[in-house]
Amino acid sequence: MTITRLHPGPRMSQAVVHNNTVYLAGQVGTAGADVATQTQDCLDAIDRLLAEAGSDKSKLLQVTIWLADMADFQDMNAVYDAWIDPANPAARACGEAKLATPDYKVEFLVTAAI
Template structure:
């Protein structure tokens, strides 16, 4: 059994690859920016991490989105809908949660096939 950890740190890895599946750590955007900017930042980071792992958004399996405030749902979705591969949408969940700092408004957790 092979496990590859990308950008490991003392607390977590940015991505873990196992059995042709890549698991990304939560991706956040520029602290303090608006939801649109943070969502764009998150998805740009998702694209970069997936590419590094040998995958892309057409291979998404699951996307979990945490919003600091569900009133930002439509604003986040406007960006997400432009980003997602409509032929290959992931299983998705979105909920409200207190994020690591009040400056973060959205966080994406992604699992994809390789």
């Protein structure tokens, strides 16, 4: 069994690859920026990590999105809808949660095939 850890740190890895599946750590954007900017930051990081793992957004399996405030749902979706591959949308969930700091408005968790 092979497990590859990308950008490991003392607490977590940014991505873990196992059995042709890549699991990304929660991705957050620039602290203090508006939700659209933070969403784009997250999606850019997801693109980079998926590419490094040998995947891309057309192979998304599941996306979980946590918003600090559901009032930001439309603004987040405007950015997400422009990014997602409409021919290959992932299973998705979105909910409201208290994030690591009040400066974060959105966090994305992603699983994708390779």
